[in-house]
Amino acid sequence: MKTLKLFAVVAILALIGQAFVAAPTSAQSNVIKIASHSPLSGGQSLLGTAIRNGTELAILQLGSQVTDLGFTLEFVPFDDQATPDVGVANAQNIVNDAAILAVIGHLNSGVALPASEVYNRSDLVMVSPANTNVNITDRGYPTVNRLCGRDDAQGAAGAGYAVEELKIETAFVLHDKTAYGEGVATFFAAALEEAGVEVLGFEGTTETANFDAVITPILAQAPDLVYFGGIYNQAAVFFRQAREKGLESAFMGPDGMDGSDLAQIGGEAVVGLVYTSAAGPASLYPAAAQFVEDYRAQFGIAPEAYAAEAYAATQIVINALVNAITENGGALPTRAQVAAAVRATEDFETVIGTISFDDNGDPKVATYYILQVASADPEKWGENPLIGSVQAPSPLTAKEMMGN
Amino acid sequence: MTAVPNIASSTQRSPLEALGNWLLQYILRPVLQILLFVFIAGGSISLLALVVGFVLQTDWHGIDILRVPARINLFEQVVRQLPNMLLDGITIGFVYAVIALGYTMVYGVLKFINFAHSEIFMVGGVVGYEVMIRLRAADMLSSLSPLVVIVLMIGVAMVICGTLATVVERVAYKPLRGAPRLVPLISAIGVSFFLTDFVRGFQALNRNVFNMPYPTDQVTFFNERIVLAQGVSTTNTTLIIIVSAIVMLVGLNYFVNATKIGKGIRAVSQDQATASLMGINVNLMITITFMVGGALGGAAGVLYGLKTTNVTPYIGFIPGLKAFTAAVLGGIGNITGAMLGGLLLGMLEAFFSALLPYFPALGLGYSDIFAFAVLILVLLFRPTGLLGKKVDEKV
Numbered sequence: 001m002k003t004l005k006l007f008a009v010v011a012i013l014a015l016i017g018q019a020f021v022a023a024p025t026s027a028q029s030n031v032i033k034i035a036s037h038s039p040l041s042g043g044q045s046l047l048g049t050a051i052r053n054g055t056e057l058a059i060l061q062l063g064s065q066v067t068d069l070g071f072t073l074e075f076v077p078f079d080d081q082a083t084p085d086v087g088v089a090n091a092q093n094i095v096n097d098a099a100i101l102a103v104i105g106h107l108n109s110g111v112a113l114p115a116s117e118v119y120n121r122s123d124l125v126m127v128s129p130a131n132t133n134v135n136i137t138d139r140g141y142p143t144v145n146r147l148c149g150r151d152d153a154q155g156a157a158g159a160g161y162a163v164e165e166l167k168i169e170t171a172f173v174l175h176d177k178t179a180y181g182e183g184v185a186t187f188f189a190a191a192l193e194e195a196g197v198e199v200l201g202f203e204g205t206t207e208t209a210n211f212d213a214v215i216t217p218i219l220a221q222a223p224d225l226v227y228f229g230g231i232y233n234q235a236a237v238f239f240r241q242a243r244e245k246g247l248e249s250a251f252m253g254p255d256g257m258d259g260s261d262l263a264q265i266g267g268e269a270v271v272g273l274v275y276t277s278a279a280g281p282a283s284l285y286p287a288a289a290q291f292v293e294d295y296r297a298q299f300g301i302a303p304e305a306y307a308a309e310a311y312a313a314t315q316i317v318i319n320a321l322v323n324a325i326t327e328n329g330g331a332l333p334t335r336a337q338v339a340a341a342v343r344a345t346e347d348f349e350t351v352i353g354t355i356s357f358d359d360n361g362d363p364k365v366a367t368y369y370i371l372q373v374a375s376a377d378p379e380k381w382g383e384n385p386l387i388g389s390v391q392a393p394s395p396l397t398a399k400e401m402m403g404n
Numbered sequence: 405m406t407a408v409p410n411i412a413s414s415t416q417r418s419p420l421e422a423l424g425n426w427l428l429q430y431i432l433r434p435v436l437q438i439l440l441f442v443f444i445a446g447g448s449i450s451l452l453a454l455v456v457g458f459v460l461q462t463d464w465h466g467i468d469i470l471r472v473p474a475r476i477n478l479f480e481q482v483v484r485q486l487p488n489m490l491l492d493g494i495t496i497g498f499v500y501a502v503i504a505l506g507y508t509m510v511y512g513v514l515k516f517i518n519f520a521h522s523e524i525f526m527v528g529g530v531v532g533y534e535v536m537i538r539l540r541a542a543d544m545l546s547s548l549s550p551l552v553v554i555v556l557m558i559g560v561a562m563v564i565c566g567t568l569a570t571v572v573e574r575v576a577y578k579p580l581r582g583a584p585r586l587v588p589l590i591s592a593i594g595v596s597f598f599l600t601d602f603v604r605g606f607q608a609l610n611r612n613v614f615n616m617p618y619p620t621d622q623v624t625f626f627n628e629r630i631v632l633a634q635g636v637s638t639t640n641t642t643l644i645i646i647v648s649a650i651v652m653l654v655g656l657n658y659f660v661n662a663t664k665i666g667k668g669i670r671a672v673s674q675d676q677a678t679a680s681l682m683g684i685n686v687n688l689m690i691t692i693t694f695m696v697g698g699a700l701g702g703a704a705g706v707l708y709g710l711k712t713t714n715v716t717p718y719i720g721f722i723p724g725l726k727a728f729t730a731a732v733l734g735g736i737g738n739i740t741g742a743m744l745g746g747l748l749l750g751m752l753e754a755f756f757s758a759l760l761p762y763f764p765a766l767g768l769g770y771s772d773i774f775a776f777a778v779l780i781l782v783l784l785f786r787p788t789g790l791l792g793k794k795v796d797e798k799v
Contacts, residue, residue: 041604043614043716177769198475201761203768209712209719212492213757213771220485233615237714240617244627244639244713245488265617265714376621 030332032066033074034059034317035094036310037087037105037115040079043208043233046261047306048107051129052077053299054310055104061294062318069325071332076100080111082231087111091118101338102127102317104310108231109133109180116144125339127317129309132255132278133183137360137394143339145357147309147316147350148278149366151180153392154254155187157368158227158276161388163195166250166274168224170198174214174238176230177204184254185229211238215245223249231256236265243269255279258305260381263373273373274387279305280352280369281386287351302382312350316342362394434657438650441744445497446490449751453489456759457482469765476762487636489758490751495642495711497750498649502704503727504734504742505656506569506697512673512737513693516585519592520572522724523599524565524698528705529715530603531561533616540619550625554644561702569698570691578687596720604717617714626710645707652703653743659696660739669693673737726753733779735792744790752778 036055039048056075063073078094080087087106094100095118103119103126106112112131119126120141128136128146132154136146162168171192175185182204189199200221205214215238218226226242226249228235239251250272257275266273283289288308295303320341324333327341346356356364370388374380393401457479460470472478503525510518535557539545545553576595580588607613620626620641631637660666671679672689680686708723709715730749734741756771782790 041608041614042718045614203761205768208716209708209714209722210496211712212496212754213768216485216488216492216754216758217481217761219488220481236615236617237712240713244641246629246637261615265615267617267619267621 030070031072031074031099032321032332033076033097033100034314035076035078035100035103035105037078037080037090037094037103038107039082040077042081044082044107044231044259046232046259047130047304048079048082050304050307051105051107051310053295054129054303054307055314057291057295057298058311058314058318060298062315065318065322066325069322069330071325074099078105080106080108080115082108082111084111084114087115088118091115095119095122095124100124101321101333101335102342104129104313104317106131107306108178109136109183110178112136113179116141119143123335123339125317125320125335125342127313127342129313130255130278130306131180133179135179135183137362140360142343142361145316145342145345145361147313147352147355147363148255149368149392150362150394151184151254152187152395153366153390154276154278154368155184155189156191157370157390157392158252158254158274159188159191159195159197160390161274161276161370162192162225162227162252163197165388166225166252168197168250170200170221170223171225171227172201172218172221172223172249173199173203173227174229175202175204176228176234177206178230180256181230181254183229184256185227188227188229188254208234208237211241214238215242215247218242218249219245219247222247225250225252227252229254229256232259232262233265236262236270239273240266240269250274255305257373258371260302260304260378263376263381264378267376270373271376275371275373277305277369277371278366279309280367280389281371281382281384284369284386285352287349291351304381308352312352312355315350316345316348316355319348320345358394358396360394360396362396364397365391365393367391430658430662431654434654435650437740438653438743441747442494442497445744445747445751446494449493449755450486450490453482453486453755453759454479470763471765472762473764478759478762481762482759485758487632489754491638491642492758493751493754494747495645495750496753497747498646499704499708499711499746500723500727500730500750501743501746502649502652502700502707503723504731504746505653505739506701506704507728507731508734508736508739508742509669509693509697511731512739513669513690514577516577516588517592517728518577518694518697519589519724519728520576520595520599521569521697521701522720522727523596523603524569524572524701524720525705525708525724525727526715526717526720527568527599527603528561528565528702529709529719530607530616530705530717531564531702532557532706532709533618533715535560536619537611540622545619545622546624550623550640553623554648557706558648558703561706562699563702565702565705566695566699569694569701572698573691573694600717600720607717615714615716616709618709620710620713641710645711648703648707652700656696656700656739665689665692729776729779733782733789735789738789738791738793741789741791748790749775749779 036052038051039045059075066073078090080090107130109131116126120143125143131146132148132151134150134152173185173189175181189202193199200223235253252274255277258277262270291308320338324337324341343357348355358364368390369386371384372387374384461477461479506521572595576591577588580591626641628640629637668684668689671684672686676686730745731742734745752775756774760766760768760771
């Protein structure tokens with residue numbers, strides 16, 4: 001027992017010592033780090049890992065642009081576990097590492113909102129491949145940018161399809177009580193009601209396993225459509241249980257459905273489900289074919305949604321880094337300079353098309369794709385057919401166009 | 405049949421009569437008791453739902469949060485979803501009951517709440533997934549009889565979880581047997597965290613998965629619908645869950661009340677020191693208690709996996725908490741009480757979640773709050789639970 005205690009004390013001392021040794025040795029070096037910040041563990045790790053991998057691939061392939069200028073470029077992945085608390089704690093660590101000049105993330109708006117408050121206080125730029133909640137950019141922070149569209153546009157795009165193509169008259173709207181899910185579900189429901197569709201219910205649930213409670217009232221009202229504002233790992237379980245209980249409504253969801261795990265978990269129940277996505281299928285972008293090939297070669301798996309977006313976000317960041325270094329006369333730029341350079345991105349060619357940011361950090365024009373699940377086989381997720389697309393200007397761009 | 409089994413005279417009975425008595429005492433009576441519980445819980449909740457539906461269908465009595473949207477006739481809705489509500493309540497109630505047995509047995513013997521039990525339950529769900537996936541990989545999932553698949557899943561889960569619970573007891577609880585009550589409790593919470601992350605890590609390395617959906621759609625039997633009435637149907641899965649749960653409950657009843665080991669366990673739960681003086685191996689009885697409780701937890705994990713179709717390393721916590729509550733509601737330490745508590749809790753949940761969506765001011769999110777408020781009320785009036793005995797010592 002005594003030796004055990006001694007061992008414990010030694011182990012703790014060793015850990016403390018290590019922490020001191022490993023403490024950052026200040027920023028005088030010429031190391032630049034780009035962090036990815038997304039859920040790498042847990043139920044949403046499929047998409048979170050895609051963001052991490054996309055970032056890493058871009059740094060591997062394009063990092064030489066920065067290293068040629070005499071800097072070392074490093075990649076540091078962080079795991080936010082899709083949890084706001086973890087995201088904020090990591091964000092503190094990220095801003096404390098002076099070498100990190102840009103963050104690619106997050107997957108979840110509910111995590112991105114509080115974490116970006118931390119980044120913004122330290123002028124650290126964040127380029128989001130996936131966060132669609134309107135408040136991400138509506139705060140007008142100079143450090144917060146995104147490549148995808150917004151939930152006001154996404155909700156309307158989904159509702160438009162439901163009304164015009166599916167010709168629904170009643171709908172039941174569910175959400176996962178996160179900033180993302182509730183946000184997009186609210187816009188969806190509002191757009192439906194505007195179009196004269198009766199919304200039979202609007203409910204939030206954090207349940208992940210047993211959806212009896214949610215399904216019973218839906219079953220009793222038999223709506224034409226059930227919309228789930230949330231992420232695939234939760235939604236797929238719901239859809240499968242609902243079908244097993246005999247619900248025959250059409251299913252629909254936002255871009256959170258865009259992961260092959262939806263088919264993996266949901267099986268036959270999600271075949272025919274319609275989802276809107278900010279991430280278009282790779283086949284749409286001419287430059288993406290090469291990306292898909294390289295991604296497979298590097299990681300041995302097909303890219304999921306947001307891998308290409310993360311790659312594009314890193315392209316923008318690397319380009320901004322080069323610009324900021326050049327403007328700074330070849331010296332290490334400050335975080336604020338990098339943030340300004342990212343925001344100045346104009347007609348920049350990325351793997352997912354040409355990107356320009358407006359003054360809030362929204363892409364000036366975002367496209368929403370409407371896709372339908374074709375097969376219960378997760379391997380065939382990438383083959384889901386595109387059944388429509390909606391282009392929406394960002395609010396600032398729209399205002400500008402109105403003004404002219 | 406009026407003959408009540410009488411121990412003293414049973415030696416003189418004919419074998420047939422003995423078998424009849426055995427059937428009556430250990431099969432028929434427990435089954436009838438379970439059905440009675442289902443009937444009581446289901447009947448009272450249905451009645452309550454109908455009354456609420458009737459009272460609130462047109463008038464909210466000046467209480468704003470009870471206002472139902474004008475387009476909804478609450479009474480009609482309640483009538484329409486009553487069968488589904490009952491089915492949901494019974495199914496989940498049985499799952500809670502089977503998990504609750506694990507808590508209640510260990511408490512009965514050691515006066516200690518085994519918070520790691522929820523993770524044993526989770527491991528059961530994961531084992532069920534592994535068995536199914538392996539059967540599928542061997543192309544046997546659709547060719548084997550569904551009954552064999554179910555027995556195999558539950559059987560393997562019971563063996564693995566029973567062993568795991570025994571190991572946990574040996575490693576984390578036995579060395580602390582003489583320590584203050586709180587110490588093994590903390591140890592149990594530690595084991596619970598360990599098991600969650602161990603399974604998460606193991607499955608990440610083993611298959612690189614977090615979500616483990618049961619491939620039930622490959623067995624047509626699971627998804628065949630049983631039509632109970634016009635517009636009311638359910639799948640065979642529900643039937644499987646209910647039947648397996650009843651079999652296990654009856655089996656446990658037999659084990660505890662009719663076998664020598666069961667007698668030993670009961671003796672240990674009444675008084676460890678005296679039981680040991682009577683020549684009962686207390687340690688062995690405690691180990692067996694953990695093994696049986698763990699095996700039941702594992703089986704419940706498989707049933708829960710079949711019901712929810714997807715398991716993750718995190719599924720244990722909530723059902724575990726609810727089953728623990730069910731055990732307390734029924735009277736912790738009391739096996740029959742755990743059954744009654746599980747069914748009641750399942751029914752309460754189904755009741756509130758069936759009604760709350762029609763009150764826009766409240767919504768589904770409140771269903772647990774109401775269900776647990778009822779529990780608090782019950783415990784205020786019967787602090788030892790519905791069937792619990794008064795004991796001097798408490799945690």
